[in-house]
Amino acid sequence: MGSGVEMDWLWWVGAALLLGLVEIISLDLVLIMLAGGSLAAAGVNAAGGPLWLQIVAFAVVSVILLLTLRPWLLRHLRSRVPLTETNVAAHVGRTALAVDRVSEFGGRVKLVGEVWT
Known part of the structure; x- marks a missing residue:
């Protein structure tokens, strides 16, 4: 060395x-x-x-x-x-179904067969 x-x-x-x-x-x-x-x-x-x-x-x-x-x-x-858009970007513009009350503080929606908070 x-x-x-x-x-x-x-x-x-x-x-x-x-x-x-x-x-x-x-x-x-x-x-x-x-x-x-x-x-x-x-x-x-x-x-x-x-x-x-x-x-x-x-x-x-x-x-x-x-x-x-x-x-x-x-x-x-x-x-x-x-x-190919992934994660959150892939869901922009899609329609979701409100499962619980949705507000600026929280809520739950069903989107593409999954429930999101």
Whole structure:
């Protein structure tokens, strides 16, 4: 094992992995572009580049990915997968049957075979 300076690229790779994992939750294709920037910075670090150059590589690659790859991916995904409303958004505009008195403080309705409070 070398000194800590030789292994600094692992911090960038760790950041990329963390951003990738959080992207799984958000599914907005922003954090994954930042992860790409982190991998570019890791490459600059592994090649012996100074910290300022690593930060510049991170910023430049992230912006390029956000402005070019992300819009293309969003168009591609939206054309392949139809948008399906879920949860509360799926019930907007539907007619419900009042089971109990409904007021601003509460009540119960039957909607699509289920009783909601």
